[in-house]
Amino acid sequence: MTLVAPLRAFGRDDLAEAGGKAANLGELVRNGFPVPGGFVVTTAAFELAVAEHGGRDGLARASLPEELRAAVAAAYAELGGGPVAVRSSATAEDLPGAAFAGQQDTYLNVVGEEALADAVRRCWASLGNERAVAYRRRLRVADDDVSIAVVVQSMVEAETAGVMFTADPVSGDRSRTVIDASAGLGEAVVSGLVTPDHYVLDAAGRVVSRTPGRREVVVRSAAGGGVVHESGPATAGAGSTARDGGTALPDAALRELARLGAEVAAHFGRPQDIEWAYAGGRVWLLQARPMTALPPPPLGRLGPLRRRLGAVLSEYVPVRPYPIDASTWLPYGPAGLMAQVMATFGIRDAFEGFLVEEDGVVHAMVPPRPRPTAGLLAAPYRIATRVRRYDPARWTDDPRFRQVTAGTRELAGRDLRAMSWPELVRMPRRALDVVRPVAGLRADYLPGAGVALLRLRLALGLLGAAPMFGELIAGARTRTGDANRALEELAQEARRTGALDTAPPPGAPGVDALPAAFAARLRAFLAEYGHRETVSPLLVTPPTWADAPEAVLGTIRMLAAGHHAEADPGAAGALDRLLAHPRLRRSRARRARMTRRVEAARAGVAFREDSHFFFTMPLPVLRRSLLELGRRLRDAAVLDEPEDVFHLRLEELEAIGDLATAGRERLGRLRAVALARAAEREQLTGVRLIDPAALFPPRPAEGALVSGTPASGGRATGPVKVIRDPARFADLSRGDVLVCPYTNPSWTPLFQRAAAVVVDTGGSASHAAIVAREYGIPAVMGTGGGTSILTDGRVVTVDGDTGHVFAASEDAHHGRAAGERAP
Template sequence: MKLVAPLNAFGRADLAMAGGKGANLGELVKNGFPVPDGFVITTHAYELVAQGSDTREHFERVELPEELREAITGAYAELGGGPVAVRSSATAEDLPGAAFAGQQDTYLNVVGEEALFDAVRRCWGSLWTDRAVSYRARLRLDDSEVRIAVVVQRMVEPDVAGVMFTANPVNGDRGQLVVDAGSGLGEAVVSGLVTPDHYVLRPSGEVVEFTPGRGEVVVRSAAGGGVVHEHHESVGGAAGGGVGREHPDSQSSGGLLSGETLRELAGLGRRVAGAFGRPQDIEWAYAAGRLHLLQARPMTALPPPPVGPLNTFQRRVAMILTEYLPERPYPIDMSTWVSDGPAGLMAKVFSEYGVENMIDGALHEEDGVVYRLAPAKPRLTVRALATPFKLLARALRYDPARWTEDPRFQAYLKDVEELRSRDLAAMPWEELRRVPRQALAVARPVADLRAAYLPGVGLALLRLMVALALRGRRGMMGELLLGARTRTSDANRALERLAETARRTGALEADEPPKEFAEELEAFLAEYGHRETASPLLITAPTWADAPEVVLDLVRVLAAAPPERKEQERPPLRSPGLARRVAAAQAGITFREDSHFSFMLPAPILRRSLLEMGRRLAAARLLDAPEDVFHLRLEELERLRGTDDPAAARLREVVRKRAAKREELSGVRLIDPAAVHPVADAGTALLTGVPAGGGTATGPVKVIANPAEFGRLEPGDVLVCPYTNPSWTPLFQRAAAVVVDTGGAASHAAIVAREYGIPAVMGTGNGTSVLEDGKIVTVNGDTGAITAAP
C-alpha cells in the first residue's frame, strides 16, 4: 500500500497503482530510455483522501494526511527540490482505445512544497471534470472503478520540444514516423497553440517531408513557478528566422531539428514502439544537447496500414466487401455470419473450384475488433485444373430456371421453418446456446445450390453474348436482360401496393393505422421481413422485421406523388432462338437475386438467438444491454454453462475493452477508398465513378447515410449514398438518379437502377463527402460523371 514510490519501481503491469502514464513511464525507465527522474503518488494516496467523495471541489480543498505530506516531501527533496512537472495518471488513460488525451490536468514548473501539494490536489480533482466524466461514459468506463495517480518529474527546460508518432497518423503507414516540433516547452505543440515544424521520417530518420512551422507562440517556464506565453509574429518557416531558429540544430534540416537529432529521435521511437509492441504517441524534449522522453502511450484512431497496389481480383473482392460492409463488423459478426453467411460460403464455393484466398483473411482484427480490410492475393490450387470440366458438367446438369424444384432447396425451406418455429425465450440456456450453430448449419445448403447452379448462369449469359455478337448487337445485352422477375422486384411491387393502401386509407397520418393497412403490413413483413436493412454480411444489423420503421419510411417515400417515369421496356424479339437465350439469361439473373433472398432466411433466427442470450446476461447484470452481446465472439458465449457460470463475470470487461476499441476506430475507414476506386481526373465534373445506368438526370442532391434516413428522400432527388443493397432499391422508384460510393455495374443497385431507367453511377469512392444536400447536379449514367447544374 505504498503512497509514494520512484518511477523505476513501476512497469506496465502496475496500471492499478501508477495509472497509465506512470506505468508507461516506469516501463520506459526499466528499459533504459532517457526519462527525467521522478516519482509517483499512487492510487492508494488518492483512495486515502477520497473518503467516498467524487467531486472536483472536494479534492481541491482536501487536507493531505500527515503521512502523505511527509512521503511527498521526502520524494520531492530527493529530486533536488527544484521545479517539477506534475501530471495526472488515471488508471483508465494511456491505454489502447482510451488515450484520455487532455482529459486530466498537467501542471508545469511547479516550485515549492505547498505549490506541489496544490498541483496534486488539482490533478486528483481533474478526474471529475465534466469532460473527463463524459469521456469515460462514452467509453463505458464505470466511474466507481477509476482511480488516479500523480506523476512528479524533474522539470526539463527544453530548447525544442514536441510530439512524435511512430506511425503516420494520417495514412497509417507503419514505415513512417511523424515529428512535430516547437521552441520552448512542448505544451505549445500539444495544445495546438503553435504551428509546429512538421517532419515525416523514414525509420532511419531520413526526412521524407518537411513543412516549416510559424512560431506564433512559445511557452516557457516563469520565474518563481508556472509558465508564460511569448507571442511572436508569424514568420512562415525557418527561412524567416522565427523563434528558436538560432538553435544550432536548425542549420542542416532547415528547421528546428538537425538531421542528427531527427535520426536519434527516430531510433528512440522505434525502440519505444518495439518495447510496447505497438505504435506509440511520444512526447519528447531536447534540452542542453540531450533528448528526453516525457510520455509514451499507444496511438489511438490509427488508420490501418495502406494496402499495396491491388490486382484485378483483389480490387473486385474489395469492391464487394466495401459495398456489403457499410459499418465495421462486430466480433459476433466475424464469428458467425461473416464466416458462414453469404460471403464466407461463397469463398468456400471458390475453394471448391480451386481458388483460395478470395475472401478468407481479408478482414484483420486488433484487440478483438476488425480494424483493416486488405484482400489477399488469390491462389490457385491443383483443384483448379479440373475446374473447366466441373463448370461445364454442372452448367449442363443444373438449369437455373428450375433451381427451386431442387430437393435440397425444398429441404432447406423445411429446416428453416422448423428452426423458426422454436420458442427461444422458453429454452433453457443449454439448448439456447446451440441455436446459433444450428442456424448457421441450416444456411449451408444454399452455398451448395449456388455452386451447382451458378455455372449454368454463366453459360446462359455467355450464349446470349455470343448470339448478340454474331448479330452485331452486343450493346443490346443490358436492355434484353431487363424485366426478369425476382424476389427483389416482387418486394418493391408489394411496397408500391402498401404505399397505395396508405394513400387511400390515410394510414400514415392516422394515430392508429387502419386495419386494412395493418394487416397488409403484417403480411408484407411475414414474406419479406428477413431482408437486411444495412448489410447481408452483418448479423448485428436489423432486418426489416426488426426495424419496421425502415419499411414505413419506404412506404412514406413511395406514397408521395410519383415522378413521371416509366420502367424500362425490353426490345421485342422476333427470333425464337434468341428469345430462348434471353429467357435463359434472365432465369440466371433471377437465380442470382432469389438465391440471395433465400440465403437470408436463417439470419433473423440467428440474430434473435444471440439477442436472447444477451437479454439473459443483461438481466443477470453481466452486460449493460442485450446488444452488448455483439461485442463477444460466438465461442465465448458457447463456453458459458449459464448466466451463473463464474466465467460470465469476465464478460463485462471484455465488452468494455472491445467497445472502447470500436469507439476509437469509429472515424477510421477499413480501407482507403482510393485503393478500391482509384480517383480519376474528374476534369470539370464534381466527381466520377463507374457508369452503371444509362441516361442523364438533373436534380437536388439528397445524401442518405443509412436506412434510418430513408424518409428524407423526396421525389426527384438525386440519391447519394455510401452503399446500397436490395433493401435500398425501392427508393429508386422515386429518385431522379443514384450515386453510390461503392459497388460496380453488376451490383444489385445498378441492376435495379437500369430496371427503373434512372442514371446510376457506382464506385465514386467519396460522393457522400463531396456532394451536399440541396446542390443541383446532373448525373450522367453513360459516362459516370456528376457535374454541377444551374
C-alpha cells in the same frame, strides 16, 4: 499497500496500480529508454485519501493522509527535491482506443513539498472535472470503474519540445514519423497554443518534408515554480533563432527521435503518440501512448482484380463490423459461403481474411489476394459436370433447399425467452448451421446460371442484338421483384386510404399506431420479407426489415408520395421484339431455341437472387438470439445494454457455460473486454475502413464535381438528394438524383423515382449498377466521396456514359420533366 514507488517498479501490466501513463513510462524505464527519473503516487494512495475523507468530492482541498505525505516527501527528496512535473495517470488513460488526452490535469515546474502535495490533490480532483466526465460518458466508462495515480518526474527544462507520432496520423502510413516541435516546454504544442514546426521523416530517419511554424507562444518555467507564457517571434521557423536563444530542432535530434519512436512502437507492438523534450543536446521521452483513431495503412497500387474485389466488399461492408459480426455471419454467411464455392473450383482467399483486427476490433479492410490451387486445373470438368446435372430452373426441388427452409422455420418457432442459458447460447451456432447446405447449392447451380447467361449473350451477339441482353434478363421473376411489387401495393393502399397520413414520422415505432387493416397487411409483408437486410447482407448487427419497420414505412411513404410506377415496357416486351428479328421470324425452331435460352438465362438470374433471399432467412433468428443473450447479460450487470453483446465474440459468449454459475471474476473480465472494445470502436468513428482512392482511382474531367465508374448510360439532370441509410428513404422525391454510400436490394424501390444514381462504392457489376440499367437511369459508381462532395438541392447532370457528374443550372433542370434524360 504500496502508496508511493519509483517509476521503474511498474510496467505495462500494472495499470490498476499506476494508471496508464505511469505504467507505460515505467515500461520504458525498465527497457532503457531515456525517461526522466520519477516516482508514482499509486491508486492505493488515492483510494486511501478517498476513504479518509468519505468520498471523492473535495479532495482538492483536503490534506494528504499523514502516512502518504511522508512517503511523497521521502520520494521527492530522493529525486533531488528540485522542480518536478506532476501528471495525472488514470486507470482508463493512455490505452488503445481511450487516450483521455488532456482530460486530467498536469502541473509543470512544481517546486517544494507543499506545492507538490497541492498538485497531487488537484490531479486527483481532475478525475471529476467536466471534460473528463463527458469524455468517459462518450466512451461509456463508468465513473466508479476509474481510479487515478499521479506520476512525478524531474522537470526537463526543454529548449525545444513537442509531440511525435510513429505513423502518419492522417494517411496512416506506418513508414513515416511525424514530429511537431516548438521552442520551450511542450505544453505549447500539446495544448494547441502554437503553430509548431512540422517534420515528416521516412523509415530511415531522413527528413522528407519540413514546414516552419510560427512560435506564437513560448511556454517555459518560471522562477519559484509554475510556467509563464511569452510571445514568441511570429516569423521564427525552421533554421531560425527563437527569442530565448533556442534554435530549430537539429537534424541529429530529429533522427534520434525517429529512432527512439520506432523502438518504442516496436516494443509496444503498435504505433505510438509520444511527448518528448530536447535539452542540453539530449532527447527525453516524457510520455508514450498508443495512437488512437489511426487510419489503416495505405494500400499502395492495387491490381485490377484486387480493386474489383475491394469495390464489391466495400459495397457489402459499408459500416465497421462488430466482433460478433466477425465471429458469426461474416465467416458463415454470404462471404464465407462464397469462399467455399470459390475453393470448390480451385480459388482460395477470394472472400476471406479481408478484415484486419486489433484488440478484437476491426480496424481496416484489405482487398484479398485470390490464390489459385491445383484444383483449378479440374475446374472446367467440374463446371461442365454441374451444368449438365444441376438446372437452376429446378433448384427449389433440391432436398438441400427444403432442408434450409425447414430448418429456418423450426428455429423461427422457438421461444428464446423460455430457454435456459446453455440452450440459448447454442442457438447462434444452430442458425449458422442451417445455412451450411447453401454453399453446396451455389457451387452446384451457379455454373448452370453462368453458362446460360453466356449462351444468351453470345446468341444475341450473333444476331446483332447484344444491347437487348439487359432488357431480356430483367424479365426474370425474383423474390426481390416480388417484394418491390408488394411494397408498391402497400403504397397504393396508403394512397387510397390515407393510412399513413396521421402515422408517426419515419424513425418512430409506428406499426401499432397504423390503421388496423393496413397494419395487418404490413405485418404480413414483414412476415414474408422481413428477414431482408437494411444495410448489409454480410453483417448480423444492423437491423433487418422486421427489426426496423420504420425503414419499410419510409419506403412506402416515398412510393405513396408519387404516382403509380408503370411496368417497364422494355423488359415486358423484350422477348417478343427479339423473336420478331428477321433471322428468327423465318424459323419456328430457332424461335423456340432462343426462347429457351432467354428462359434459362432468366432462371439463372432468379437463382442468383433467390438463393440469397432464402439463405438469409435465418438472419433474424441469429440476431434475436444474440440480443437475448445481451439482454440476460445486461440483467446480470455484465453489459449496460443488450446491444453491447455485439462487442463480444461468439466463442466468448459460449465460454460462459452457464450464466447462473459463472463466477463474478469471469463476468467482470467479459465486461472489461466489451467496454474496452466499445471505447476503441468509438475512437474509430471517423476512420474509414479503406481509402476509396485505392479502389476507385481518380478519373478527373474538366468541370466535373464528382467522377467514378460509368455503370448505366445516358444523361439526366436533377437536384441532389443524399440518402445515407434506409431511414431516410422517404426524403427522396421524384426526379431527384439519388446520391448514396452503398446500395442493396432494399434500396431498389428508390430507383423507380430517381432521375439518376451516384454511389460512393461499387462498380459496373454491383447491385446498384444492375438495377439502374434495368430501370434505364444513368448511374455512376465508385465515386469514393460523392456523399461528402454533393449537397442536397444542388442541381447536377449525371453522365452515365462517361462516369462524371457536372454542375447544372436550375433552368436546365426546370427545362425538362423531372427525371427525363438529357439529350
